[in-house]
Amino acid sequence: MSRFFNATIQENVPVHANHNLLTLSIPEGAPAPLPGQFFMLQVSRGSDPLLKRAFSIFRTTQQGVQLLYRIRGRGTEILRTMKEGAVLEMLGPLGNCYPNPPRDKMPLILAGGIGIASVFPLIEKFAGRSIVFYGARTKDDLLMKDKAEKLSKKLFISTDDGSAGSRGTIAAVLSSFLADPHSPIPDCHIYACGPHPLLRAVSEIAERHGVTAYVSMEEHMACGIGACLGCVVKTRSGYSSVCKEGPVFKSTEIVW
Ligand SMILES: Cc1cc2nc3c(=O)[nH]c(=O)nc-3n(C[C@H](O)[C@H](O)[C@H](O)COP(=O)(O)OP(=O)(O)OC[C@H]3O[C@@H](n4cnc5c(N)ncnc54)[C@H](O)[C@@H]3O)c2cc1C
Ligand code: FES
Known part of the structure; x- marks a missing residue:
């Protein structure tokens, strides 16, 4: 069809x-x-x-x-x-989809703002198994928080203004989590969607801790089918269109 x-x-x-x-x-x-x-x-x-x-x-x-x-x-x-x-x-x-983590890897799912829309199917898919990190500007911008809380093993929240969860970016929360000696490194895989600077920060944190991360890039799009080159990003192998070869990339593939 x-x-x-x-x-x-x-x-x-x-x-x-x-x-x-x-x-x-x-x-x-x-x-x-x-x-x-x-x-x-x-x-x-x-x-x-x-x-x-x-x-x-x-x-x-x-x-x-x-x-x-x-x-x-x-x-x-x-x-x-x-x-x-x-x-x-x-x-x-x-586009492509988030790859499944190996059975022995715990999914760490991270969303910034409306990025929650993209990762929510993963939160549902890994119900009871994933740790979710969700950041927004204010508590009013946290959508589906209660559902995410019910479906996750643990939910970390942050807001820019401190109106819910910790104050600051959700990347900082992820960083503290991975720096904790009790964190399940290297037994986890990260899946993230959000604004570009947040994804870059997640990529750096994942690399520092030797954790595999996948990021979903939300570039401006025109055709959606790889024809206009309006959504290309620089990757290790050259340039890739986010709509056709993405939107999900291994974080180390992207030249940030
Ligand atoms: C693969 C992909 C998935 C997306 N999923 C969702 C989703 O589930 N829910 C959702 O609300 N949005 C999502 N977006 C973003 C959505 O496409 C844009 O918000 C929408 O196109 C804005 O259209 P508009 O005509 O209202 O705004 P416009 O008038 O086109 O733009 C308004 C403002 O938003 C900015 N803007 C527009 N598109 C983007 C973008 N892609 N990234 C950053 N800034 C942008 C513009 O620069 C401008 O400042 C996604 C984008 C992509 C590429
Ligand atoms: S939107 Fe046209 S190539 Fe991706």
């Missing part, structure tokens, strides 16, 4: 200030999305905005595929106003 299809909005509800949860029913036979993959959504029938917008697969439920999104600019503002029954053109699922 083609990866281009029409999806119908089942629900588009606010979950927090400036964040919505969108549920879309997708046609039967559409490929099942894997943790880490994403969809491109055409939020307008006209040319404003012209380009599709990328959204990670947050969950797959009986009602359909769920996307968790932050209202950021023109495209997501239009998306926020869309009601049940509206039809959207979609492309996907696209």
Whole structure:
């Protein structure tokens, strides 16, 4: 089946200030999305905005595929106003997925801000097994915190303003965790999604401790299929398009 299809909005509800949860029913036979993959959504029938917008697969439920999104600019503002029954053109699922950790490795899952949308399927997949690190600007920007807490073995929280968890970045929390002599190094693998500087910090911390880390890069995208080169990043092997060869990369592959 083609990866281009029409999806119908089942629900588009606010979950927090400036964040919505969108549920879309997708046609039967559409490929099942894997943790880490994403969809491109055409939020307008006209040319404003012209380009599709990328959204990670947050969950797959009986009602359909769920996307968790932050209202950021023109495209997501239009998306926020869309009601049940509206039809959207979609492309996907696209990109690669988070690799499974070997059975003896504990998953350490890290999210910064809306990066939680990308890693949430992993938190569900490794229910009761993973340690989750989740950072946001303020406590109001922590989405799905209670669900993440229930599903994880342990949840560490940080906020920039100290309104929940420790004050500062979640990378600093990860760093302290790995520096603790009781940490399960080298028996863990890190999976992270968030802003570029956070992923760079995670990569440095992982390298310092000799831990394997995978990062999901959320570069600006235009085509989503490797045709426009709008999302390329420098890698050890040259340049890679995040939409086709990513969005998940081994952290040591990226030239930060
Ligand atoms: C693979 C991938 C998965 C993503 N998953 C999600 C998700 O699950 N939920 C979610 O809310 N967002 C996600 N994003 C980001 C999302 O695509 C952008 O927020 C969205 O395109 C913004 O569209 P807009 O028209 O509202 O904003 P625009 O008007 O296009 O931009 C508004 C502001 O946001 C900035 N911006 C736009 N896109 C990005 C980006 N990719 N990274 C950093 N800054 C950006 C712009 O520079 C500008 O300052 C993902 C991006 C990628 C590439
Ligand atoms: S968005 Fe066009 S190559 Fe990736």
